Amino acid sequence: MSASPAKLQDMPPKGGYQNIPFARIPAKKYFKGWQMIAAYAGFTTAGLSMYYLNCKENQRNDVEMRSARNVIYALLLAERDREYLKQLKRNRDEEADLMKDVKGWQVGTWYGEPVFKTLPKDQFVDPSFQEFYVHSSYEDMAKRKDVKMMS
Numbered sequence: 069m070s071a072s073p074a075k076l077q078d079m080p081p082k083g084g085y086q087n088i089p090f091a092r093i094p095a096k097k098y099f100k101g102w103q104m105i106a107a108y109a110g111f112t113t114a115g116l117s118m119y120y121l122n123c124k125e126n127q128r129n130d131v132e133m134r135s136a137r138n139v140i141y142a143l144l145l146a147e148r149d150r151e152y153l154k155q156l157k158r159n160r161d162e163e164a165d166l167m168k169d170v171k172g173w174q175v176g177t178w179y180g181e182p183v184f185k186t187l188p189k190d191q192f193v194d195p196s197f198q199e200f201y202v203h204s205s206y207e208d209m210a211k212r213k214d215v216k217m218m219s
Contacts, residue, residue: 159199
């Protein structure tokens with residue numbers, strides 16, 4: 069075997085390493101304590117005042133939205149009732165047209181006999197679901213049936 073050259077060990081530089089600074093270096097102070105407390109109080113006051121103004125605006129918006137909903141609700145109910153009565157009139161007119169050749173037939177009765185004998189003549193009886201859609205298209209009834217059965 070051949071002799072390998074001797075490895076030199078790493079040694080510190082001449083004069084030694086520099087001293088390691090381990091003394092505490094305090095952070096630079098930008099604000100004093102009283103200034104920080106004053107800034108906190110100022111920002112908190114500004115934030116709370118903006119929060120208060122925002123809450124007041126939200127309450128006004130809620131009142132306005134409730135008022136609008138109340139107005140629209142009455143309008144929608146009136147339109148629904150109007151369309152309901154129009155469909156009942158269409159049903160009555162269609163029944164009169166279909167049964168015009170039948171002797172003794174009066175619209176809304178069974179050959180002149182009232183359908184509901186125990187009720188007063190002027191009392192309105194809501195038609196059943198099928199009676200209401202009897203003279204309309206199947207598609208209209210199917211759409212409404214799906215909604216009615218879901219709710």
